[in-house]
Amino acid sequence: MTTPSTLTSESKPVFSADQISVIFVLGGPGAGKGTQCAKLVEDYGFVHLSAGDLLRAEQAREGSEYGTLIKHYIKEGLIVPQEITLALLKNAIQEHYNNKGAKNFLIDGFPRKMDQAISFEEQIAPSKFTLFFDCPENVMLERLLERGKTSGRVDDNIESIKKRFKTFVETSMPVVNYFDKQSKVVKIRCDEPVEKVYNQVKAAVDERVPKI
Numbered sequence: 001m002t003t004p005s006t007l008t009s010e011s012k013p014v015f016s017a018d019q020i021s022v023i024f025v026l027g028g029p030g031a032g033k034g035t036q037c038a039k040l041v042e043d044y045g046f047v048h049l050s051a052g053d054l055l056r057a058e059q060a061r062e063g064s065e066y067g068t069l070i071k072h073y074i075k076e077g078l079i080v081p082q083e084i085t086l087a088l089l090k091n092a093i094q095e096h097y098n099n100k101g102a103k104n105f106l107i108d109g110f111p112r113k114m115d116q117a118i119s120f121e122e123q124i125a126p127s128k129f130t131l132f133f134d135c136p137e138n139v140m141l142e143r144l145l146e147r148g149k150t151s152g153r154v155d156d157n158i159e160s161i162k163k164r165f166k167t168f169v170e171t172s173m174p175v176v177n178y179f180d181k182q183s184k185v186v187k188i189r190c191d192e193p194v195e196k197v198y199n200q201v202k203a204a205v206d207e208r209v210p211k212i
Contacts, residue, residue: 021105022107024107025133026130026131026176029155030139047105077155077160079171093125113172117175
């Protein structure tokens with residue numbers, strides 16, 4: 001993976017709404033975003049970009065100037081500075097678009113703050129809509145603790161999980177509300193069986209991204 005190139009402030013985004021379709025996927029940690037994204041990739045051919053996975057890959061990349069910084073933010077359940085995350089996402093989208101002709105993208109776990117939401121749409125591409133996975137905290141906690149037994153992730157422990165819940169409520173819910181006011185949010189109830197949740201997801205995608 002190459003070092004993330006920085007974004008310059010441009011008057012218009014890199015991609016227009018006609019070139020690519022971007023769906024933001026938001027929800028608390030453990031809400032099941034990754035599971036549902038994997039099903040959409042299989043059935044619809046979306047490119048699934050997880051902001052967290054991109055950051056973890058950059059953290060592990062030998063010689064990365066951002067590695068130690070990213071590790072600190074992830075461990076503390078904090079949000080990595082947007083310049084890093086935006087640059088990683090832009091690079092990944094351009095790579096798939098230029099090399100593979102990909103046009104439909106799921107961006108999972110992003111935007112997690114208002115400045116990320118605004119900067120992404122101004123600099124990279126407008127979003128079609130946001131899938132918001134609404135899940136009770138006790139259900140997410142149970143899922144994350146179970147995942148932590150095998151995931152090896154530094155943030156799958158009770159202390160980090162509680163910090164992540166607090167961060168999500170304080171910084172990410174305003175993003176959901178911001179897009180909801182634009183009629184660009186589909187709320188998904190996800191304390192149900194995986195297939196039931198996926199039926200809601202498919203209905204939203206079929207209605208809002210008709211070209212697929």
